[in-house]
Structures are given as structure tokens and as C-alpha cells.
Amino acid sequence: MKTILVDDNLMEIEALKSYCQSSSDIELAGVFQNAQQAMSFLNKEEVDLMFLDVEMPEMTGLELIDNLSYLPQIVLTSSNREYAYEALEYEVTDFIKKPILLKRFQKAMEKVEERHRRINEVALSSAATELYVRSDGKLVRLPYDEILYFENVGDYIKVISERGMHIIYGALKTLADKLSYPRFLKVHRSYIVNLDKIVDIEDNSLVIGKKVIPISRAHKPLVISSINLI
Amino acid sequence: MDKILEVSTQAPESNNQVPFEFSKDLDAAFLSATYGSNLAFGVKMFGIFVNSIQQDLDILESSATNNDYSTMRAIAHKIKNNFTWVGLSELSKLTGQIETLASEENSSVVSVVKDLGDKCSARLPFVEAQYRSLEAATTAC
Known part of the structure; x- marks a missing residue:
């Protein structure tokens, strides 16, 4: 779990570093003594977990959370118990009152791992039925069974679904690795099709809707073996 | 003091057989629970404390002299858990009082700052002795 520590107190940082280094689940990606440095780092790199002090000069931990474009799991730390309420409001994974002792750190890590496991389960369950594409500043959900085919066009991929077309940046090979739907099949270097949407197949092409899609010689045996040919 | 040094500088024959004995003039139970299985961690923590506390106390005392409540509060907040x-x-409790009084701009904070300075000066030799004994024990390992 890629983790950063943000605290202006050297002793608290040292304690957390020591605990993190003894945990095989944690990859310590950065240690920051102020929130601005942490924000610069987080704008460039995504992390899974952040131990974040609330009270720091210049920018507080809560202000850092407010300014982030994405939220990793957060364990808020403070020597003042009154911030436990804010921790609830911000829906962080845990709140630890300082000084942070090993047992309390381990308890927090149990909560972090439980939430990490639940997030992964939800993501896996989503990946089995749908994908999301960025379109006009939004993330658009496309259920697999509504997708007709993917077409590679230069550095982009056209995603053709029953509800319209979306264009995403990327390579067809990379996309193919991310699709976990067994009814998608690559039929040509530029096309991945939804087998359930094929209208007919003729020699070296197939039809989906009104689109005629070529089938390459190399991919044809796989296409034939994937359909229920009587 | 001599007795403490004698007890706490004893290097263990083996980590598994003779547990390191923490100074009874400090919170030995806390120190044992926190550093007993990882003395190197203790060396780092005591090192940071010994090398920084005097400077922080100097700033705290000068800000008390100048009735600079904001600095007093910030320094008290920074160092309170270090103890x-x-x-x-x-x-730590005394420093917590300073943080509260300074945030209320209560002038009685000045005497508490002085009290903290005096008590810290009295206890610092024990902390320094513990630091040395931890260093000696980890070097022996």
C-alpha cells in the first residue's frame, strides 16, 4: 500500500516511519513536514494511504484534504481529541490521538486494510460488468452488454455503444488487458467486438449494426471457435 | 542519579534473555512497552528530543517574556507530546496547560512556562542518561 506521512513534528514522523518500515503491507512513498509539500507530491502521484496531522502551520491537514482532487485513505492524527468530530465529518478511515503508539497504529492499519479490501471488491465487481470512460469532463458508465465494438483510430479508441460513441485516448492492446468481459473478442488489430452484438459473419468480415468490421486472417480461427456454429 | 546511570547503562547479555532496563526516574513502563522490543527506535526518539528540546524551551521562554501568546501556543503544541x-x-500535561492558557491569552501562562523550564532542567539529565544507555545497548547488539 503506497503511503505518505505528513506531520510537522519530527518525533511523530520518526515513530510512524518506524511502524511503517516494520509493516510488509506498506510502501513508504514520502515523508512531508508540511501540507504544501504533500499537496505538490499528491498532484503528481497517487497514493493509497496518508497519515495526516491536523494542526500544522501555514496549511492544516483538513485544508490539504479540501484541496485534493482525489482522496486516498486517510488516518488523521492530532494531539487534540476535539478533531475526532472533524474526522467523522471528513469520513476518514481512522483518527488517532497523539502520541501514536504501535498498538494504536496497528489497529488503524486493520481498519485501513478492511476498507482497502472492500474498495477492491467493489472495483472487481464493477470491472466484471461495466467500464467508465471520460467524456466532456464526466465519467460515463457503459455496461458491457450495451457496447457494440471498440475501434482503434491512431492514438485513440472509439467506443461504440447502443447509446452513442465515445472517444478515449489509448491503445487497443492496453484496453484489451483491462476488459474482463468474456464476450469481447479482438477480431482485427483495430477492432474488439462484442460477440453478442454480431448480426452476421461473411468471409473476412462481420456486421454489427450497420458497421462492417474486418476479421483478420490471424484472428478468424478464434472468431469461429467462439461462436456456436452448427 | 548515580544509581540510575548504573542501572540503565547495563548492556544486556542477550536481547532475548536480559531485557533492557529503563530508568525508574522516567516512565519505565511506557518506555519498555514502546521501545523494549526495538531499542534502535528508542535511540532515534531520544536523540531527536535531546537535540531539540533546549532550543524549543528557549523560544518558549523568550516568547513568554514578550507576552507573545501565539508563539507560546505554537511551541507548546509542537513539543507537548515529545515529553x-x-x-x-x-x-506533557504541563505543556498542554501552556497551550490552553496561551490560546486564551491568559497572563498566568508565564509562570507555567517558568515552571516547565525548571522541571525540564531537573529531568533532562535523566533523559540524557537514558539516551546514552540506549545507545550503548544498541551498539553492544
Whole structure:
């Protein structure tokens, strides 16, 4: 779990570093003594977990959370118990009152791992039925069974679904690795099709809707073996 | 003091057989629970404390002299848990009082700052002795 520590107190940082280094689940990606440095780092790199002090000069931990474009799991730390309420409001994974002792750190890590496991389960369950594409500043959900085919066009991929077309940046090979739907099949270097949407197949092409899609010689045996040919 | 040095500088024959004995003049139970299985961690924590506390106390005292409540509050907040890490939790409580009084701009904070300075000066030799004994034990390992 890629983790950063943000605290202006050297002793608290040292304690957390020591605990993190003894945990095989944690990859310590950065240690920051102020929130601005942490924000610069987080704008460039995504992390899974952040131990974040609330009270720091210049920018507080809560202000850092407010300014982030994405939220990793957060364990808020403070020597003042009154911030436990804010921790609830911000829906962080845990709140630890300082000084942070090993047992309390381990308890927090149990909560972090439980939430990490639940997030992964939800993501896996989503990946089995749908994908999301960025379109006009939004993330658009496309259920697999509504997708007709993917077409590679230069550095982009056209995603053709029953509800319209979306264009995403990327390579067809990379996309193919991310699709976990067994009814998608690559039929040509530029096309991945939804087998359930094929209208007919003729020699070296197939039809989906009104689109005629070529089938390459190399991919044809796989296409034939994937359909229920009587 | 001599007795403490004698007890706490004893290097263990083996980590598994003879547990390191923490100074009874500090919170030995806390220190043992926190650093007993990882003395190198203790060396780092005591090192940070010993090398920084005097400077922080100097700033605290000069800000008290100047009635600079904001600096007093910030320094008290910064150092209050540091005392706990070296087995001086009663000084953490005193520093917590300074933080509260300074945030209320209560002039009685000045005498509490002086009290903290005096108590810290009295206890610092024990902390330094513990630091040396931890260093000696980890070097022996």
C-alpha cells in the first residue's frame, strides 16, 4: 500500500516511519513536514494511504484534504481529541490521538486494510460488468452488454455503444488487458467486438449494426471457435 | 542519579534473555512497552528530543517574556507530546496547560512556562542518561 506521512513534528514522523518500515503491507512513498509539500507530491502521484496531522502551520491537514482532487485513505492524527468530530465529518478511515503508539497504529492499519479490501471488491465487481470512460469532463458508465465494438483510430479508441460513441485516448492492446468481459473478442488489430452484438459473419468480415468490421486472417480461427456454429 | 546511570547503562547479555532496563526516574513502563522490543527506535526518539528540546524551551521562554501568546501556543503544541515519548508524561500535561492558557491569552501562562523550564532542567539529565544507555545497548547488539 503506497503511503505518505505528513506531520510537522519530527518525533511523530520518526515513530510512524518506524511502524511503517516494520509493516510488509506498506510502501513508504514520502515523508512531508508540511501540507504544501504533500499537496505538490499528491498532484503528481497517487497514493493509497496518508497519515495526516491536523494542526500544522501555514496549511492544516483538513485544508490539504479540501484541496485534493482525489482522496486516498486517510488516518488523521492530532494531539487534540476535539478533531475526532472533524474526522467523522471528513469520513476518514481512522483518527488517532497523539502520541501514536504501535498498538494504536496497528489497529488503524486493520481498519485501513478492511476498507482497502472492500474498495477492491467493489472495483472487481464493477470491472466484471461495466467500464467508465471520460467524456466532456464526466465519467460515463457503459455496461458491457450495451457496447457494440471498440475501434482503434491512431492514438485513440472509439467506443461504440447502443447509446452513442465515445472517444478515449489509448491503445487497443492496453484496453484489451483491462476488459474482463468474456464476450469481447479482438477480431482485427483495430477492432474488439462484442460477440453478442454480431448480426452476421461473411468471409473476412462481420456486421454489427450497420458497421462492417474486418476479421483478420490471424484472428478468424478464434472468431469461429467462439461462436456456436452448427 | 548515580544509581540510575548504573542501572540503565547495563548492556544486556542477550536481547532475548536480559531485557533492557529503563530508568525508574522516567516512565519505565511506557518506555519498555514502546521501545523494549526495538531499542534502535528508542535511540532515534531520544536523540531527536535531546537535540531539540533546549532550543524549543528557549523560544518558549523568550516568547513568554514578550507576552507573545501565539508563539507560546505554537511551541507548546509542537513539543507537548515529545515529553511523553521520553517518559515525561507529566511534563506533557504541563505543556498542554501552556497551550490552553496561551490560546486564551491568559497572563498566568508565564509562570507555567517558568515552571516547565525548571522541571525540564531537573529531568533532562535523566533523559540524557537514558539516551546514552540506549545507545550503548544498541551498539553492544
